[in-house]
Amino acid sequence: MVNLIWVAMAIIGIVFAMFHGTMNEVNEAIFKSAKEAVTIAIGMISILVFWLGLMRIAEEAGLLERLSRFCKPLVRRLFPEVPPNHPALGYIVSNMIANMFGLGNAATPMGIKAMEELKKLNGHKDVASRSMVTFLAINTSSITLIPATVISIRMTYGSASPGEIIGTTLVASTISTIGAVLIDRYYYWKRTRKGGKR
Amino acid sequence: MTFIQIISTWLIPVTIAFILLYGTIKKVPTYEAFVEGGKEGIQIAFSLIPYLVGMLVSISIFRASGALDYMMNGIKPLADALGLPAEVVPLAMIRTISGTAALGMTTDLIATYGPDSFIGRLASTIQGSTETTLYVLTVYFGAVGIKKMGDALKVGILADILSFIVSFFIVLLVFGK
Numbered sequence: 210m211v212n213l214i215w216v217a218m219a220i221i222g223i224v225f226a227m228f229h230g231t232m233n234e235v236n237e238a239i240f241k242s243a244k245e246a247v248t249i250a251i252g253m254i255s256i257l258v259f260w261l262g263l264m265r266i267a268e269e270a271g272l273l274e275r276l277s278r279f280c281k282p283l284v285r286r287l288f289p290e291v292p293p294n295h296p297a298l299g300y301i302v303s304n305m306i307a308n309m310f311g312l313g314n315a316a317t318p319m320g321i322k323a324m325e326e327l328k329k330l331n332g333h334k335d336v337a338s339r340s341m342v343t344f345l346a347i348n349t350s351s352i353t354l355i356p357a358t359v360i361s362i363r364m365t366y367g368s369a370s371p372g373e374i375i376g377t378t379l380v381a382s383t384i385s386t387i388g389a390v391l392i393d394r395y396y397y398w399k400r401t402r403k404g405g406k407r
Numbered sequence: 408m409t410f411i412q413i414i415s416t417w418l419i420p421v422t423i424a425f426i427l428l429y430g431t432i433k434k435v436p437t438y439e440a441f442v443e444g445g446k447e448g449i450q451i452a453f454s455l456i457p458y459l460v461g462m463l464v465s466i467s468i469f470r471a472s473g474a475l476d477y478m479m480n481g482i483k484p485l486a487d488a489l490g491l492p493a494e495v496v497p498l499a500m501i502r503t504i505s506g507t508a509a510l511g512m513t514t515d516l517i518a519t520y521g522p523d524s525f526i527g528r529l530a531s532t533i534q535g536s537t538e539t540t541l542y543v544l545t546v547y548f549g550a551v552g553i554k555k556m557g558d559a560l561k562v563g564i565l566a567d568i569l570s571f572i573v574s575f576f577i578v579l580l581v582f583g584k
Contacts, residue, residue: 214501214508215508216465219468219469221472221474222465222470222471222474223468223472225472225474226474231472234472234473235468235472237471238464238467238470238471239467243460243463243464245518246459246463246464246511247460250452254448254449254452256448257448257449257452258449258452259448260448261444261448261451262440262443262444263423263441263444264426264444265441265443265444265445266440266444267429267430268444269430269435269440270429271433308538317546320546324548324550325550325551335554337555337558341559345544345548345562345563346563346566349538349540349567350536350566354418354422355422356534356535356536358510358534359513362513362514362517363517363522366518366521366522367522368522368527370416371522372416372418373523373528374531374532375415375419376412376414377411377528377532377574381536382537384573385536385537385566385569389562389570392565392566393558393562396558396561
């Protein structure tokens with residue numbers, strides 16, 4: 210899908226330029242944007258290094274684990290089919306916490322572990338269980354506390370206040386996570402009403 | 408709404424102070440841990456380069472040729488009717504499909520319209536507040552071999568749409584147009 214969009218944008222652009230006499234602009238844009246992309250990535254190093262460094266301290270101090278334990282009662286309610294104290298819950302919570310702090314790389318392995326456990330609970334079937342759909346819904350709308358990458362891009366482009374979008378991001382992601390859970394519940398309700406609970 | 412702005416300015420410094428204090432109390436070798444974790448940041452930034460180069464070049468060809476403006480004019484009546492800025496519609500569409508592609512597009516919007524413009528703030532909020540549904544779906548379900556996704560895709564995409572709408576209203580409410 211991404212492949213298709215990526216190629217389409219370039220090809221449509223080039224063909225469009227053929228008929229609209231904008232080939233010069235296209236030429237210039239290719240080299241300028243490639244250079245810009247590298248500049249942005251380099252510019253991100255500062256924030257990423259600082260943030261991930263800080264998060265390592267939090268991790269070694271057991272702060273993330275502590276947060277997980279704190280969130281567990283809520284999470285247990287979101288996944289009624291998972292027995293309490295099942296390892297799946299632990300992974301789900303760690304995944305959510307990592308996402309909250311913008312640690313995508315740490316979140317992914319936890320998420321995969323969580324899915325593995327959920328699959329075991331579902332008798333190793335290759336069908337997505339109710340809990341899996343819920344987990345996915347929460348994950349895609351994940352509550353975000355610190356969007357570190359976005360802040361670094363805003364910094365690069367000379368924002369007067371790079372962090373000013375933290376509040377809006379937090380509110381938007383919280384509301385949409387609640388919404389995602391409701392949407393998930395709605396579809397579950399529809400499935401069970403039709404009969405054939407799964 | 409100043410409350411949201413206060414959170415924005417206080418959250419990072421307070422979080423930093425808290426983590427440093429907590430680490431010290433728990434006798435973590437704070438500085439060494441920081442350096443270890445920081446190394447990972449360099450790796451991530453470098454591994455992002457090809458994604459960004461690829462996406463930014465493709466987008467910029469599309470824009471410089473005039474095709475983007477052409478498409479924008481097509482979307483504009485619909486976006487206007489919904490009260491959305493047409494410039495962010497492509498971002499909203501690609502955010503569901505690829506995170507790094509969206510990151511490229513967000514960067515492009517911020518560079519073109521400025522980080523403190525309405526579009527810049529909206530793009531920042533959209534980028535920060537959703538995960539890439541298709542990525543999560545392919546990676547998580549792929550890794551454990553789930554073939555029948557059930558309602559997962561539908562729920563994920565609906566949640567994304569909701570998230571864009573919410574982002575739009577929050578940014579409008581807090582910063583104005």
